[in-house]
Amino acid sequence: MRSHTTSDRPARSDERRPRDVITVQLSRVVQSRALRAHPVHGKKSFTVQSFGTGDKVKLPGSAPNKPNIYDFGTTYEHIYRDLQEKDRSLYTQNGLLHMLDRNRRIKPGPQRLQECSDKFDVVISCEERVYDQILEMFESREPVDNTPVHVINIDIQDNHEEATIGAFLICDLCTQLEDSQDLEDDIDELLQEFESKAKRQVLHCVQFY
Amino acid sequence: MAAMEVGNDVQEQCVELLNEAALLTDDVKKVANLKKVQELIIHQDPALLDNFLDEVVAFQSDTNAEVRRAVLGFIEEACRKDHEMVPKVVANLSLLLQDSFSVAVVKRTIQAIGNIYKITLQWLSQARSVTDLMDSAWSMLGQMKRQIISYVDHDNDGVRTMAVKFMEMVVLLQTYSEPGSLKRQEFCLDGVPMTLKIARPRKLEEEARTVFAEMIKFHGSPHISSVNLMACMGSLTLIARCRPSFIGQVISALESLHANLPPTLSKSQVNSVRKHMKMQLLNLLKHPASYDSHRNICTLLTDLGASQSEVARAMPPAEELRKRQRRTEEPPGAADDDTPGTKRQKFVPEDDDDDDEEVPAGRVASGARLAPVDKMKHKLNAIDITETWAAERLTPQLAADLVLVSMQHLPDAPPALFSNTFTPISAAGTRSQIQHVARLLAAQLTKAGLGPGVEATRNQGIQMTDHDWEMEDEEEAPAGSRRPIATVLSGTVTGREAKKKVALLPSGQMHKKHMAKPLRLTEITRPLPKDELEKSMTAALDRLLAAEKAGPRRGTVLRPSQTAGHDVGPLHTAAVGQDAGSHSGGHARPGRPGVQLAVRGVLQLGGLQQLWPGDAQHSQLRADLLHAHLGADGAARLQGRRNPADSSVPGGAGGSRLGRGHPEGVQLGPGHLPAGPAAVWAAAERPARPAGQLRAGAAAAGHGSRPGDPRPGAGAGAAAAPEQRHAGHAGRTARRGAAQVARRGDAAGAAGHRSAEFPHLTVPEGVTREWTDELAKLCLHLYLALLPRRESLIHELAHVYVLTTADVKRTILRVLEAPIRGMGMESPELLTLVETCPKGAETLITRVIHILTDKTPPSVELVDRVRDLYQKRVSDVRFLIPVLNGLNKSEVIAALPKIRLNPVVVKEVFNRLLGIHADTGNFSSPLTPVELLVALHNIDPAKCDMKTIIKATSLCFAEKQVYTQEVLAVVLQQLMEQDPLPVLLMRTVIQSLALYNRLIGLVMNILTRLASRQVWTEKKVWEGFIKCCQRTKPSSYQVLLQLPVDPLREVFDTAPELRAQLRDYVNGFTASQREHLPADVFELITGRKPGEEPQRVSPPPAPEPAAEPPPRLPRARNRKRSKRHPPSSGAADAPMKAIDY
16 A cells, blocks of 8 residues: 555544543554665555454443453444444544544455464554563564564554654654664664654664564 | 466566566666565465576665665565575675664665574584584584674664663573573574584684673773663663573663763753663562672662562562572472473583594583683672672771762762662661662672782682683684684685675676775784884984074974974874984074973873883983073973973973073973972873983972962972872972972072072063962962872961961961862871971961861861960960861850950850860750850850940840750859849840840849848849849839839839839738838838828829939939840940940
């Protein structure tokens, strides 16, 4: 997919905390495997995928303590219809249906990072808890061919405004990472720069496939 | 047939794809084509591998890095598919590893080599016989392996990361699997037969341990980047989890890392690293084999901020732990019986039919199994031994000392790293915390190569390596004798092999690559031998001097020579300087540029003393050189121009000769004055400095300072003095030098004011003879810095202090604080100084004592000395003030009247006595607040005027924190008990009452008591009594009624309004109440007999008070009183005789 659209507004999908309503899913995983394939004309040519890391897909429900829970593997289509049936006006109002509608056109259903066998160059999470989960996942795996993957966490609060800012921040970071000729060598510096520019704390770690 | 067709089909496809790829300019498509070919060959028809390998590999010379990476992917897959491919591609790998154009390719190559290395070892182990091809491929891989391992110091972060992962692979591959290790279905040393000649398991294992040690080293290096660090940490943990025998080492590495995080990490990197470490530790904790280290892991985890539940969750189930515990308790042999290691041990002698190898192999096998444990023990021991050693000594006293000592190394502000990582110590002082601190200390000590643990292991370590060497030789020899193509020669074989394969590649490209290999100067250069170096430098100097002769006298040559001095580098210049010395006699004349160069060289040489430490010849040389040529003022200026820190000892030495030979040459401005001392200072810093130089330097400093004052001289002596501690041989001379300088300093100091006596000393224009504040500070700076190190110097200061002008005195007093604090209260020299206070230096001593006792209670010794001084020699109460806290009660009370200085001083005294500003919680004062106030009341008015006492009591009242209601109540009680009553009693009563209204009850009580004690007999108190009654009405009516009639009349005389009020009060009495009043009193109050009706008297007998106007009451006082509201304010300016209430 052309990442232009997805990375500007990372797919807001997958899984969310029950309490928070609209915007940010628990994790966004940026895949930029094709990163080096287009080093010359590579403006925003990175590919992006988003994943959840939890056990289930949780979407906000009618009350904070009543989230809609689906298994990974459920399609967006199914979720869309399900929610439509449950309470159309509520889910239109809180934007959930809109989001699902967009998501179902991008990919069939929510994916779980732990179940994905693709290799990425960079994984970005938006919450420290998710970052921990990702690291745990990598640690529990046995590295096979030692391809490094950079796991980065940028804390983005789970609200509309922050998510929009966060989306731009992540896009900005991805562009920088992609423009780098030698990611491994530059990433430290890039992240530090990013940190001071965005005034956010970044967690970063290297793991191996 | 169908298979053939498929094969042909695939072949055709491949040919087509490859041809297309060769012509394509679009790299993306090229890569795609290659991937397709790879897919086709590897997965569809591996038989074609042989045919197409060369064709695909030929793309390795492609200009695009992605294409080369794709080739590497192909090579890797090909080797995985067919081991026979390995010898064909190793040379290519070697070339790709040298790829100087793209780091990405290098990284990919490392990754591929890692896999291929593993595959090759497996292939070797499984092969029936080892062919020469295999042998050379293996040895070439070995070369590459070494190269990759050396890449751990590569410039590129990513390459380093890959190198670490490669090392991890090597370690895991080349060690035996162990019981309880992470289940990895991977090939490792278990599968390598003992008979494999070219890859002996024992050697492989040894190598693995070396590599592991390298990793640990890299892990602990202070300049490691955060990515590398985390990768390395991850690798180490993985190794520990797969090979539990490494756990101990890994944990100590993590411990030491935790204590010494690289200072280069930014705040968020620290966070990431700590998080990562926490995760790694939790992973380790989960591993049952980490049981022995649980304590350490848990402490580390707690330090890293892991919660109890997190730790508990990661702990292996209790049952497993118990099992583990049982196992460790059993003898190792019994427990390990089922381990693969022992199995191998059993099998090996049987399987091995090679008679030469049989016995050693068996021994080696057991050795190989035991070695890791032993080695680990040694390593562990280093920290463990030191830990126990430290734990034994870690008393609160020592801990406090350690903290104090390290305090001065602390930065002013806590670095971000610290505030980020600091977690409050939850269990301070407990056994486990002490143990933890000891462990941390031990980790630090071991890291620094200190402590008994290191000592103990060092010896063993040496033995180990020696042993290893022997084994190596023993190993090498039979191999060499048995097979002509030994490993040493295999390089040639591989070379041939490589050439064969290399021939497949387009040669031009390869050539280009070699040409373009970046030049690394350090790799291709070797340091010159010393004599050759000297020879060339001498030649260079000769040329310079010759050029100077030929060239214009000043100007052109001067410039290059000066720049030469800067640029050639210290070593060269040093040598030039050295040679300049030997050449100086013949070649140079003073003031010439060449000589200046030489001088510059010499001066630099001074800074490079460590090159030839303790070389007396050099110092003599320098001194001679300077003596010979620097007499002229030009040289002096040259020397003066150099900044003090730079000029070092030779400057001083030169200066001394200079001064001795040509006193008129000493033209040092104020800025240059400290040059001499600074030189000596520099000398003192270097223990190996020859004694002669010190003396010279000290003398120089003395000379340099002669125009003014002794302090720089004293400073020089001071600087020379600490040298005694460092170098015994230099000590005596230094001391003599110091004494000499000090004497001279004295003399000069005395003469300082009469500088006219030194007419021959020319003072440059613009330099005043006046001692400015700045100049004094400049001179004092060095001296004061030395004071804490050489405490006896303080006496010089006292002498100097007496002799100098008032301005300088003030300066000294101002700058004294830091050094005196540095010396501390226990300093015997300071105590001696206090004891032998020179006349005129009292202010200095007072200041010293003040500094010492500020915020800390004085020590007994100090108090004794001060008391002694006070009692026997100088009865200046100022001495006593700082040590008041140390004196006993009677002394303090005796001293109190003498403290009649300004309120500031008195306030300070009280602060000290009351401990108001003392920081320490366990402040102890000889006097309690109560005693102080009581003592103040009891000061004999004859000794001290009342005004001062009143001021002092006011100060007490002002300290509301100390003088609370309760305290004042006690004070009043005590005062009241006294006989005679203190003059100030009633004033204090009134003041207390004004402060605390609730004391009214007590005050009434007091008044009653006073009434019964015939208070009217004591005039002052009686006045106060009346005042008090006025203030406390209506409560005081009761008291007034208790007075006999005469005093009461007096009261009414003083305060007429009381009469009317009291009358009203009495009129309110019932008849029975009235009966209790004496008749005369009743009459005095009401003006009638007790039996009369009050109604009749209800119109107040106005004329009565008028008829008896209070004769003693001055109107002015009356007015004054009425104006004043709070009794305490304005007390200070009250007239003395009449106590103002």
